[in-house]
Amino acid sequence: MVMKRALAILTLLIIGYWMASALANVPFGADKMLVAQYYLNHVKAQTGAVNAVTAVVVNYRGFDTLGEVTVLFIASTGVAALLWRKKRERTAETEGSIVLTTGARLLFAFIVLFGAYIFIHGHLTPGGGFPGGATIATAFLMLYLAFSAYEIPHRSFEVTEGLAGMGYVAVGLIGLAIGSYFLFDWIWQTWGWGHSNIGRLFSAGFIPVIYTIIGIKVGTELSGIVDSMVKEGGE
Amino acid sequence: MINELMIIIFTPLITGVIAWLLDIKGLREGISILGAAVPLAYLIQAHQTLTSQPSIQYSIVISGFKFEFLLYHLSWIFAMIAGVVGFAAVLGMASTTKDSYEWLFALMSLTGVYGIFLADDLISFFIFWEIMTFGSFMMVLKYNRKASLKYFLLSVLGAYSMLLAIGILYAKVGALDFTTIQQTLYQDAMRGVLGTNTLLSRNDMLLIFGLFLIAFGVKAGMFPLHVWAPDAYSETNQSYTAMFSGVLSKAGVYGMLVIYILLGTRLMYQFGRIGAAPKFGYVIAFLGGITIIVGGLLAALQEDIRKLFAYSSISQVGYILVGIGVGSALSIEAAIYHAISHALFKGLFFLIVATIVLRTGKTEFKDMGGLAEKMPITFAMTFVAILSLAGIPPLVGFASKWLLFEAVIHENMPILGGMIFFGSAIGFVYLIRFTYAVWFGQRPTDLDDTKDTPIPLAIAMGILALLNVVFGIAPGLVATELNKIFGKEIIKGTIWELNIGFGRYNGLLITIWLVTGIVIAGIIYFLGAKVRRVPVTDTYQGGNPVTMEYNLTIRRNFFLPLKETLAFWLRISFDRLYQDIGRWVEDLAETLRNYIYNGNVQAYAWYLAIILLILALWGV
Amino acid sequence: MNIGVYYFGAISLMLIGLYAILVKKNLLKILVGLSIMETGVNLLLISIGYIAGRSAPILSEGIGPNQAVDPIPQALVLTAIVIGVATTALALTVAINLYETYKTLNIEELRRLRG
Amino acid sequence: MITSMIGIALKAFLILLYATFVGFMFMGIIRIVTARIHRRVGPPIYQPILDTIKLLSKKSNITHGLIYDFGVLYALGATILALMFIPLGSISILRAYGDLILITFLLEIPMLGIMFAAMSSGNPWAGLGSQRALLTLLAVQVPLGFAIVALAEFYDTFSTYQIVMAQQTAGWSITYLPLLLAAVAYDIVLQAMFGKEPFDIMIAPGEISLGPMVEFGGKHMGILQIQHAIALFAETLFFSNIFLGGAVVTAFASSILNTLASLGILLIKQLAVLLIAIFIGAIFPRFTIDQAARFYWKWPTIIAAAGAILAAL
């Protein structure tokens, strides 16, 4: 067994040395930007978003995020499919302590509000649809921890998930219909809303719209995953 | 319009498919016989055109390859062999096949053979080679898996070695059709002679020749690679074996000729000559010689009628290989002549075997006997076939064997000469073993009601027997065709006579004098007193009465003394060698798989790490 | 061959993750190793995008186009993290199923499919 | 055209008569000489002729079917055919086509005919005998083949007549070493073909009850005796032609005298060959069949192969 560990360390050191020698030629702090420089110069004009990252995430490389959303959707359906049992119920015995239950009831609303804030202001402040959705999911997780009998409403969560996903693609298709390019930012480019108030809430074309959709979708999906993992499956 | 070459090649396959689809008892036999007859008719008709123009040409482009087909004298002769014996075999099959599966694959192998003889470029040659192998393999698969697997593996090994050789040629010469390859290799030889370095190096030529030798050796049943033939020939519908051994082994022989056509001069330049024969030819000849002896001796020791003829077919092909190996124009013509005669009498023999197996249902010698009275027509055909195979003067067997002996010995090759002589005697030996065990002696009671041959088989046998006799008495017919291959008059002499300078053979004269001899003997015979017919059991037994139950015969183990004398040699068997290799490969595969895919995800992760390590070490 | 601290950190995280996969016997530890590796890769991706002396790419008043760090790796990391989450979620579900059927997580015993 | 036909027929008949008569004389000589060696008187020289005539005139003959008769006829016919090919001085008919290989084959074919007849008789002993005959044939074939190969390569032709002509000028074949070896091997082979003592397993008297001849009687036996006689004559003639220089006498004026002289010379050579065979036959006990096969495949083959290789160089 020791021989195996020594061998593993030796191989990993060689691989590490190899990667290090490759990375040495990619100097750490140097400005290697090419396409990125173009983004930085044109993000305000072409997308109206202050936060360049969200502009890149939603507008310039919108396709990636579409793929991204699908990955998460696959994860949640996969988990639901694999843990699906005929009869499933929660087997947590102990109710959360008094502090936890009351705290949960109180804090639930604020956490959800905070999550919503994150994904609505995605184009301005750091963070976007995904972190916002995740915070919402933590709110539901807290409820699961607190109450032994609490269950999220499956059917409605799955339907919202579906609707949110369809919404995202619909936005893209409208872009295709109007601007003849899939995922074309028809709010910013064609209708030209919010050109005036860059940096404020109602700006940056369809980024906030998409981020809200993503926020809701991620929130429902992650809580769905939590729900199917928590339950014990009977046969 | 569809070129006639295409019709010749593809009619059997198309009719085979139709017959397979229709699967109506009477109709499919008709269609298949038509399928075999049409190419034969076209070939005969092509004979006239060949007198006017040197060859019939046709080419077509499929998936990036330019396929060319050429019918000239040499391929016409081989195609005629395929046509005639094929037609006879198909006629024979009309009475021995039970379901349409066999029609499809028999005719597919016939298409394969036609394709091979008419192909003029390596790729179509290889494709039809594969079609032929596959068709004949499926015929054997139906009856016995082990035999068919052994056959398929060896012939696919041959096919793939041919493919490798084609690949090397394609890589070096860049073209695939025969004419360009022939020219480039010819110039290459000339370049070599002038001293400049050649396109193909010495071990390239060695590799190509070795690979082609294996490929064609397998199909022709040359000595070390003959192992599949006895099982494959015996484990299938016997009238198909007439085509299988009569025609398909000729594909291997034609392949050897292709080696001569394509690589002849180049190999001659590269490896030089021993005495008169080219060195590479001598290898073929020597292996052919050993095949004759091994095939013959093993044939004499067989207990199964089909196996006996399978080994005899191998040994006869050995003759042809010796002829080709010696390499002189006369010996190649003799080899092709023997190919024709072998196709004829071997086809006839297997049809006879088909009738016997069809009528008696038995294949072992010990169960048969005394069929001469019960099946007179078949026995007459057997008598003709025996005289022809054993090489008795008036029939075609002798003509081709005589030509072969003269050609080989004239090239003063003592060892080969000795081998051939020994081969001809073995011919006698296993034939008489066959005749004694099947036709003469006491007849077991259950064979009393055996009927004679069905009509289609009888016709088929009739055709082949007639050809045996005709070509025997008038060898000139075949000689004129053979001379057309080389253009010049190698075998002189009239239609009845073969005259090759240092030896003359006149078919007609011998027949006349043999008849007069027999007439004289007949006169003496009839001068004597009247003869009383006596049943078979009334024989001089030194006192003890011969009854049907107490059936004294030595059908089993007829050549026990021969087996004892050869005991030492019989222990070496290539068959067991190949089986051991097969088993060893499978065990290796088993351990390899269990060791590599051992199911442990960590081991798999280790494989990934090792690959990363290799990439790392390579890079740094 | 001086590589920045971040590169060194990222590479060592990946190697630790790989070490866990190669050596540990318990399936969950392997999955933990897998996610460590993924975080290592994400760290590497982010540190590639860093440009010395520049701040986050939010072009509010103070920061112009050439004061911002490279935004693309941050966008890519966002996707990579979510992919990491998805893979780990699925892996854990499979582990739950495995435990339910075979009552063990030691990969030495999880070798039904082999040969 | 017709006159030449009759001429040939007459000549053929004459050759046949002469060959049969001389053949029977040879059989008589064999009996007398062996007897003399065994210090007894032995039957008169014409005894075989009397036996054959007795056999032919036997009233009650039995037959086992068509093949049984045809086999015997075929054997005699083939021997007559072989006879016609071998050059007999200057009067042989098919001399131009007298090919070495053809004649060797024709001398072996009667064996096939006899085997056919014997086996079709249904008598198991006949089957056993024919198996032994075939094995001897097989054993004999190897040295015979090498001897013929040596001859063909030495003279570079296959036509017996040309070989005889070559020997007239260059002297007998056995004066050259390769052909001497071939001749020795061929002579041992002749021992079996004559059916003489060491290798006469197939037609040995003791074997009669077990040999192939067991079923033959009456006129079938008679015809076989005639066949044996002609075969004896043909084989000795062939040997003396190819190895002992044959006989082409042109000294005398008239052709009749020439032919008589050449026949005389040939007769002497044939007798010499016969006597050698008889002397060997009288001394040796009989081999068993596998001993014979092993013997033939050892010494005679080596001698003949050496001859063939030397001839080829």
Added chain:
Amino acid sequence: MSQYASLLIALPLISAFFVPIIKAIGKKVVMPFLVLITAIQMGMATWVFNEVYTTGKPIIIMAGGFRPPVGINLYIGHFAALFVLIIAVASFFMAIFSMKAITVEPKDKYAMLSLLLMLGATGMISTGDIFNLFVFMEITAISAYALTAYNKSGEASEAAMKYIVLGGIGSSFFLVGIALIYGSLGTLNMAQIAQLAGQMNPTVAQAALAMLVFGLGVEAELFPLNAWAPDAYQAAPHPVTAMFSAFVVKAGLYALARILYLTHAVGSWGHILRLLIILGTLTVVIGEFSALRQTNVKRMFAYSSISQVGFIAVGFALGTQAGVSASIFHMVNHAIVKALMFMAVGYVALELGGVTLEDFKGLGKVMPLTAFAITVGAISIIGIPLFNVFWSKIQLILAAMKAGKSGVIALILGASLVEAVYYIRLIHLMWFEEGSRERTRIKENFVFGTIMLLLVALIIIIGVAPNMTWNIVQKASADIYNVAQYIKNVPLLPGVSP
């Protein structure tokens, strides 16, 4: 007008999201919905196919309206058009097959996952951006993990676990490769990377290329990296296995080839090719050897599929146009034959309950149509003329010989000899041996029968008249091999080059 081709990606996505809503309406509607969507996808794919092949110009879809290096572009050239059609057709057939083949309960989840698997593969084939390729690869991989474990049996979970662990390592290193490329070139668009690849620092280039090839190697099942494949093929539901071998592996192989030929300007290109040839030959040889004494027919077909994939990898690694076109032809043929074989095996498992050799004994009498389909598939895989795989095998062998790789070809021919052994044993088992227990003849499902006969007809048509397919394949290979043309086709924004 050509931008509507982006519906190829949008449609399966939107319908996947639509499935939970449909489930709310009616449980039984889900599977027909899946078949409908795959049918529409097939329609669109045919439209795109003849659009690309008639105009001769590739369709460039610019997501978000931004010109390539700025936005992500989908490059549907000759190859992508051909293969998107194959994926659509294969998933349509498998959707029909899974109507009956999938019995494990959450069928709506299955529908979603198989739609997204198809989406992932289509995305991988048509994307023009490296990171986007990574995302679509992950979509395919993760839906493949979920589908492998779908049966929830012990074996399925074990196979999925192995697939996830190995896939995870592979994709992480693929990402490191992308990071290195982005670090040194600053762009993610494939065309631009091909343009700038020459100026990359050699060690970085070697490392990046090696890692990309390593990452894709796991997905494209090269020898040591394919240890997960036999288990995944065996444990996955039957239609999923057919999809795996028909197009999921092919997408991985395509990505490998695309990246390989994009970076041909990189110094260490020769090394990587030689390594790939060695790995490819090892895959073929070990794949064939392991299939020799298999008792589970599905696992035997999995090994045979792996070895054919190895042969394709060797074809790509030859580095010549002939090699590339031959391997694409082999991909097309292999997809058809393997889809047929796995569907047939799946159907046998469905009807007779098992896939061991014992169940296959005497199949000819019990299910003649399926037995006939498997026999035709097996015969064409062995490489008998008049069947489709023969033509691509011949092209591959001659291309390799032209490239001077005769040793490799000798090994591969030896391996295909071994392949002939176990396929013939199977054929003989099916037709000429009697099963132990007496079984009456099963009335075979009409729809599955027609699909199988359609595929058999396709095999024989291509086998007898390969010209048409060969021209398509040659155009497709020019698409991959001819990188200069590829760069010209992609409308790069002038302002953004260094």
